[in-house]
Amino acid sequence: xxxxQGSATWRLVKAESTLCVRxxxxxxxxxxxxxxxxxxxxxxxxxxxxxxxGGGLTYFDLYVPVxxxxxxxxxxxxxxxxxxxxxxxxxxxxxxxxxxxGPARVLAGQLVANLAIAVIAMVLFLATAWLGFGVDLPQHxxxxxxxxxxxxxALLAIGLLIxxxxxxxxxxxxxxxxxxxxxxxxxxxxxxxxxxxxxxxxIAPFTPLGAGMGAFQNAYLGDFPSVVxxxxxxxxxxxxxxxxxxxxxxx
Amino acid sequence: xxxxxxxxxxxxxxxxKVAVDDVSLTIQEGEIFxxxxxxxxxxxxxxxxxEGLRRPDRGEIRVLGLDPLRDQAxxxxxxxxxxxxxxxxxxIQVAEALELYSSFYPRPADWRALLDxxxxxxxxxxxxxxxxxxxxxxxxxALALVGGPRVAILDELTTGLxxxxxxxxxxxxxxxxxxxVTIVLVTHFMEEAERLCDRxxxxxxxxxxxxDTPAGLTERARIGQxxxxxxxxxxxxxxxxxxxxxxxxxxxxxxxxVSGSDNxxxxxxxxxxxxxxxxxxxxxxxxxLEDAFVQLTGKRLESGAR
Numbered sequence: 001x002x003x004x005q006g007s008a009t010w011r012l013v014k015a016e017s018t019l020c021v022r023x024x025x026x027x028x029x030x031x032x033x034x035x036x037x038x039x040x041x042x043x044x045x046x047x048x049x050x051x052x053x054g055g056g057l058t059y060f061d062l063y064v065p066v067x068x069x070x071x072x073x074x075x076x077x078x079x080x081x082x083x084x085x086x087x088x089x090x091x092x093x094x095x096x097x098x099x100x101x102g103p104a105r106v107l108a109g110q111l112v113a114n115l116a117i118a119v120i121a122m123v124l125f126l127a128t129a130w131l132g133f134g135v136d137l138p139q140h141x142x143x144x145x146x147x148x149x150x151x152x153x154a155l156l157a158i159g160l161l162i163x164x165x166x167x168x169x170x171x172x173x174x175x176x177x178x179x180x181x182x183x184x185x186x187x188x189x190x191x192x193x194x195x196x197x198x199x200x201x202x203i204a205p206f207t208p209l210g211a212g213m214g215a216f217q218n219a220y221l222g223d224f225p226s227v228v229x230x231x232x233x234x235x236x237x238x239x240x241x242x243x244x245x246x247x248x249x250x251x
Numbered sequence: 252x253x254x255x256x257x258x259x260x261x262x263x264x265x266x267x268k269v270a271v272d273d274v275s276l277t278i279q280e281g282e283i284f285x286x287x288x289x290x291x292x293x294x295x296x297x298x299x300x301x302e303g304l305r306r307p308d309r310g311e312i313r314v315l316g317l318d319p320l321r322d323q324a325x326x327x328x329x330x331x332x333x334x335x336x337x338x339x340x341x342x343i344q345v346a347e348a349l350e351l352y353s354s355f356y357p358r359p360a361d362w363r364a365l366l367d368x369x370x371x372x373x374x375x376x377x378x379x380x381x382x383x384x385x386x387x388x389x390x391x392x393a394l395a396l397v398g399g400p401r402v403a404i405l406d407e408l409t410t411g412l413x414x415x416x417x418x419x420x421x422x423x424x425x426x427x428x429x430x431x432v433t434i435v436l437v438t439h440f441m442e443e444a445e446r447l448c449d450r451x452x453x454x455x456x457x458x459x460x461x462x463d464t465p466a467g468l469t470e471r472a473r474i475g476q477x478x479x480x481x482x483x484x485x486x487x488x489x490x491x492x493x494x495x496x497x498x499x500x501x502x503x504x505x506x507x508x509v510s511g512s513d514n515x516x517x518x519x520x521x522x523x524x525x526x527x528x529x530x531x532x533x534x535x536x537x538x539x540l541e542d543a544f545v546q547l548t549g550k551r552l553e554s555g556a557r
Contacts, residue, residue, distance in 0.1 A: 011354045015347060022342040083340075090338040098302055098332040099398070100324065101355040 008101050012109035013116075020079065020113045030074040031121045034067040038125060042133040053194040055221045061136075062192055064129040065216035068148070069187040069209050071121040072155045075114045077176035077183065080159035084110060085172035088163075094251045103250050111156055118152055139222035147215035147225045150233035154208045157240035158183075164247040186210035205229065208236045253316065255280045255402055255433045256301060261310035263296050270296040272457035274310075283424070283434045285448035287441075287544070293457040294437045295335055298404050301435075302332050315401060328357060331400030333391050335407050335437075341380030345371055345390055348379065349397055356398035365393040368423055370416070384411040392420065396427060403427065406437040421447055441541045451540075455548040469543040476537065478509040478516055480530035482523070490526065494518045506532075510542075 020026050041047055047059040054062065084107065087093050093103040129135035138144035162179070166172035186193070186200075187209035193201060204210030211232035215225035256278040263271040271293040278284045286294045299305040301312055303319030303326055312319050317326045339348050349366060353359035366372050369389040374382065382390065388411050395403050408424070409417040424447060428434055438444055444451055445465045453460040453468065461468060486507075488500045496518045497511040509519055516535055523530055 008354045011351050015343065015351050018347070019340050019342050087340065090340075091334065092338055092340055094304070095334060095338065095394075097304060098327060098330070098334070099352065099355045100327045100357075102324075102327075 009105055009109070012101070012105055013112045016106070016109040016113040017116055020083070020110075020117060023079065023083065025082070026075055026079040026114070026117050029078060030071050030117060031124065034070045034121070035124065035128065037070075038063065038067055038128060039132075042129075051192050051194065054192065055217075057217070057220060059192070060133070061220065062188065062217070064125060064135055065213060065220065066187050066189055068122050068125055068216070069151065069212050070184055070189065071125070072118055072152055072212075073180055073184050073187070073209060075118055076155035076159035077162065077180040078173070080110065080114055080156065081162035081166060081172040081176045082169055084160070084163035085166050086169040088249065088251060089168045091251070097250060107160075111160075114156060114159075115152060122148060136220075138216070138219040140219040140224055143224040144216065144219035146230065147212060147219055147233070150230055150237065151208070151212035151215070154212070154233045154236035154240070157237045157244060158208065160244035160248075161240040164244040164249070183207065183209050187213045206232055208233065211236075252280055254278055254313075255315060256284075256435065257311075257313045258297070258301065259311045261297060261300060261312065262308045263293075263300060263305065264308055269457055271300070271307075274454065274457070274459050276452055276459065276462070278433065278435060280433055281428065281431060282449040283428055283436060283447050285436045285438060285444045285451040286454060287438060287444050287451050287540075288454035289439060289548075292454045294439075294454055295406055297454070298406060298435065298437055302330065302404060303327075328398065329401045331395040331398055331403035331432075333395035333403070333405045333408070338387075339379045339390075341378065343379050344376050345379070345382070346375040348390065349393060352394050353397045358399050360397055360399040362393070362397050365397060368426075369393045370419065385413060385416050388412055389416070389420070392423075396432075400432060402433045402435070404435045404437070408436055408438060409440065409443060417443070441539060441544070445540050453544065453547060460547050465540055468547070469540060471543070471547075476511060476513055476515050476535060477542070478511075478519055478533070478535050479503075479506055480533040481505050482507060483529035483531055486523075486526065486528055490522055491519060494522065 041060055041063050044060075047063070049058060051057055051059055051062060087106065093106060096103040096106050126137060130137055158179070159176075162172055162175050166175055186204045186207040193204045193210060193213060196204065205214050205228065211229045215229040215233070218225045218229070254277045256276065258274060258276040261271050261274040262269075274293065274297050286297065288294050296305065300307045301314055301319060303323045306320060314326055315329055319326055343351075346366065349362035353362045366375060369392060371386065371389055371393065374386060379387065379390070388409070392405065392408065395405060405424075409420050412420060421443065424434060424436075436443070436447060448465060450462060450464055451468060452462045461471065463471060488507075491497050491500050491507075491509055494511070494515070496515040497509055499510045501508045509515060511518075520530065
């Protein structure tokens with residue numbers, strides 16, 4: 001029985017990954033777009049200047065973790081909620097309820113598929129920046145890995161929450177799009193956090209991507225991420241995940 | 252032998268209306284059992300309770316000795332389900348879907364053989380979203396059978412299929428039954444019920460009107476024959492209504508329509524001959540299940556499937 005369940009779960013993960021790639025949102029907007037952005041930004045000489053208060057990192061250096069967060073944000077606000085809300089709307093989850101596999105493992109398959117795509121993106125961005133444009137890898141790899149895992153958990157939990165609360169696919173897409181911009185703003189997509197107005201600079205560390213960016217920055221500079229940063233990410237993951245599970249409807 | 256499915260005094264109401272108002276059914280191993288009734292009669296709600304998708308307000312259900320809610324995990328392994336509205340992700344390919352679903356079951360059927368049986372072999376690589384309505388329907392039948400179930404519940408089996416595909420599907424279902432699978436067929440399509448079902452439950456307004464064989468139902472409705480003709484000269488209906496074998500006489504333009512038992516034709520022609528009336532354009536029709544349904548419930552079935 002355990003091998004059977006193992007194979008069913010594995011097949012679900014495989015199927016969901018394939019569907020995720022065919023959906024194009026994740027590969028195009030989650031990987032392709034930030035990768036092209038990275039390459040374009042690499043050719044802008046001004047970005048090779050040191051950021052004031054950036055601890056020796058250049059603007060371009062900072063864009064590497066920003067784009068890694070961009071990838072997570074796309075998966076969490078565009079790819080995951082639209083897919084899951086669509087599954088509920090179209091009766092995919094209901095159909096699964098009549099099979100031994102149950103709908104919960106379909107959700108798990110979706111999460112693992114998104115996580116796999118996020119890992120690929122992260123490795124790809126780090127490698128491109130490192131090998132192509134001489135950006136050093138994070139000096140504290142363990143701290144970076146932990147920060148990434150918590151950031152991924154926080155964002156996918158937000159994605160689940162959107163899927164749970166949105167009545168349908170269209171609403172999930174709308175909520176995701178609206179949420180995407182403030183989220184990614186606090187990662188510093190349009191300028192480093194250190195150069196934001198004071199109020200926003202105060203808020204940033206307590207937003208999911210602001211905390212993630214802070215943790216990444218520490219890891220780049222060789223420090224372990226701060227407890228506040230990691231706890232902030234963990235709290236988003238726990239609270240959003242809990243509410244999402246409580247409110248989730250199969251149909 | 253204990254029944255495969257037993258439903259006793261099932262009740263289910265939604266916020267604004269009673270969907271199922273006291274339904275009891277007993278379905279035996281190896282039969283094709285039809286649940287027939289107009290839209291909104293409570294057919295789908297009944298089978299959804301049997302499948303464990305809905306919680307009944309009252310009543311008891313046993314499927315293969317299992318409680319659909321308490322033993323849902325075990326039930327899903329033995330029960331194949333085709334939902335009226337149950338879909339797949341748009342971008343999954345036909346073969347992928349079948350392979351995926353077959354991996355859910357401990358002893359699955361051969362999904363490649365099902366692909367052939369349902370005429371989907373040349374669509375194996377086609378995405379679900381690109382299939383026609385009939386192809387989606389056939390895939391959903393295949394998915395209901397891919398787990399190698401002992402019981403299959405098929406809701407609106409051939410809706411959306413063209414006549415040829417419909418007949419092919421009927422053959423397939425008979426083949427599945429021949430392998431010992433008990434089949435519950437929810438339908439409002441008369442020809443299908445007459446052709447496939449060993450027994451039928453007629454459901455109307457949340458209640459079981461009658462359970463019998465298709466022939467038994469038409470017999471019980473006491474409309475064995477229907478005779479149409481145009482009398483060669485004006486005649487009085489009472490000439491025929493007084494006959495014991497005749498149950499009704501109606502007019503349609505200049506045609507007279509007589510319904511009655513299987514002996515009605517003899518009685519009618521005798522009376523007409525005695526009165527020197529020639530029955531022009533005489534036609535005799537065997538009563539269909541549709542007639543029986545109208546007779547028993549006073550309602551007409553939706554003819555959407557035709």
